Amino acid sequence: MGAGSGEPVPQPTVSYESGTSTRAIAEATGRSYGGVHQLLAHAGVQFLPRGGTARDATASTDAS
Incomplete structure (x- = not known):
């Protein structure tokens, strides 16, 4: 993937x-x-919802 293909640049x-x-x-x-x-x-990054940062994080993360 990268130039060295070893470890990706962070x-x-x-x-x-x-x-x-x-x-x-x-x-x-x-x-x-x-x-x-x-x-x-x-790299295991948790992706943001489409459109950028969540405007109301409680609405999408409230799983209880």
Whole structure:
């Protein structure tokens, strides 16, 4: 996936968890959207709902 194909660079994961969109990470790193999505999924990132950050986190996470 990466240049060395060994261990993925943690920067995209940190960026995504800080609120950067998958598409923005793809543009900044020169990777495809799918490539970034696959990298994040492989790293175990919990994806945000479509459209960015959740406006009402309690509505989507209240499982009790």
